Amino acid sequence: MLINCDLHSHSGYAGGVGQISLDDLEAAMDKKGIDVFGTGDCLHPLWSRFLKDNVVEAEDGLFSKKGNKARFMLQTEVIFTAAVGSGRKSVHTVLLFPSFESVDRTCQLLENIGVKNTIGRPFIKCADNFDVGNKLSKILDIDDKIEAIPAHVMTPQGVYGSNNPIDKMKDFYGSATDRIKAVETGLSADPEILSLIPELDDYALVSNSDAHSAALNRMGREFTTVETTSFSYSNIIDAIRKNKIARTAEFNPTEGRFFLTGHRVGKKGHGDAYCVFSPKYTPKDNKCPICGKKLTVGVLERALQLKDIQGGTREFGELSPSTKDFVNMVPLVEVIAYSAGVTSVVSAKVVALYDKIVGAFGNEVKIWFEKDYVVRKRLESVDATDNVIDNIIKVKNGNFSFSPAGFDGTYGKLVVGKKEDVFEVNVISGKASGQKRVF
Known part of the structure; x- marks a missing residue:
């Protein structure tokens, strides 16, 4: 059977998120076609208590409001932060849990290692990548069914992101890297872009909405379809670990907020001016021509950098042999x-x-x-x-574009019936170059 899973979301206890009700989530799941949805923030004491009081285990490791068909998986996002290179790097990581017992034991572990569990996404401060590996391994050792998935791996807050960049997964996750079986593509990347990075040939690619509400343009904007014999947490996790992914549905990466390099309107010193660049047009010193500060490096440019660093030979558009079916929505x-x-x-x-x-x-x-x-x-x-x-x-049929494409935290703007070449974008305060190649 095919199960549509959206396993990364946030509750009202995460920053920038309003109150979210299970009823609203269930209604949106039904309309969108999502079978299993991540609860978000299950380590937060108040949200965890709410979930315990309002859902029951319907199948092995999957929960529902009594008598309802919508299924929830216990899930949170944590932020590991560690000294890497010349500074500190913060990396968002999704954790999936098979039971409230494993959630409670993880909360106790976090308390023991001095983590303040007072926000939806706990910060786990580490000395270096060795410490990250050690602490993540301690979490995974609580229950062999707990799953860790690096979140939106190419955005500035992802493991491969441009904030204090690294070259390989192990440079951040240390000894726990071998226990990671899947990575999340994120809204600004898809399997086509991630195929540029050789290291990812060994990982399953999953997609989740990272929804901060039950809004119909947020929930289910990305999801993963797994093929299993029945509904259960164990079967879904097994499918992810063994890359039994039937398909992923991807937010079009050009709409994503970090696809291209640039600086958005409203940055200090910008006013209503902005700049956005395809990789070949990014200033050589990576400084903004408007304000003079470092540009926010986009996902496309960062993927091409990693391709060269890791010795990749595939060109953009060539898929990794391990790539599963996917559709851009x-x-x-x-x-x-x-x-x-x-x-x-x-x-x-x-x-x-x-x-x-x-x-x-x-x-x-x-x-x-x-x-x-x-x-x-x-x-x-x-x-x-x-x-x-x-x-x-x-x-x-793919006859659309986002113009301009997303950059520096700004979503792309939809244009139907027109293609835009994302390799030929060179805009400063609205002055653009010609466009040749079609994305």
Whole structure:
């Protein structure tokens, strides 16, 4: 059986996240087509207590509100920070747990090693990569079913990110590296980009939304489909460890907030000016031509750097032999809002049409894997306009771009029916070069 899993999220106890209810999560899971969702922040004492009071174990290691079909997996994100090179590096890491007992024992371990467990994402301070490996191993030793997955590996907060960069996974995770079996692609990367990095040939690639709310453009914007014999925590973890990934659904990386190199509007000294560059146009000194400070290096540029550092030979577009099927998606509410000419994805008009469309298909996931003629017929059955229908079909077939692509914490801007060459972006305060190669 195929199970759609979105195993990285946050509760209301993580910074920048409002209060989130299980009812809202379940409703969004049903619409999006997500079978198993990560609880987020399960180590936080208050959220852990809430979960214990409100969910029951439905199958081995999977939880639900009593009688409901939505399944939750106990999950958190932690931040390991350690001295690496000339400074400190902080790396986000997803942890998955098989039981509340393993969660409680991990909380006790964190207390014993002096970690303040008062925020959704605990900071685990380490001396160096040896200490990271030691502390992560202690967590994994609590239960052999606990899984650690480096989160959004290419963003500045990921293990390969541009903040105090490293060359190899072991440079940060130390002796625990051999116990890591999968990495999370993140919103600004996908298997095509990660195929540039030779070291990742040995890891399963999983995708999760990193959702900070139950909003329809956040939850399920990325997910992983695993092939197992039945619903259970053990089967899902086994599929990840053995790379029995049927497919991943990827947020289009050009929409992701760190795809290209640049500085966004609002940076100190910028005002309403910005700059964004493809790798070959990045200033040689990596300094912003507007403010003179170091640019935020994008995922595409960082992946190409790692390719050279690790001696990679694949060119962009050549997939690793271990790559599983994947599809790039755009959240349906974003396509509807674009078609309607509105900026808000929660406007009554957008949500009403979204609900009609999802009702015709069963859930949003099915749209992206259905044949075009079936999609068109069902969209016509709910009186979607020709513009909406055409734009959904175009997005399904890859006839769209984000212009500009995402950079320095800013999401890309959707343009349907037009391609943009992400290797030919050279923009300073809105002045762009020509575009040749299509992404």
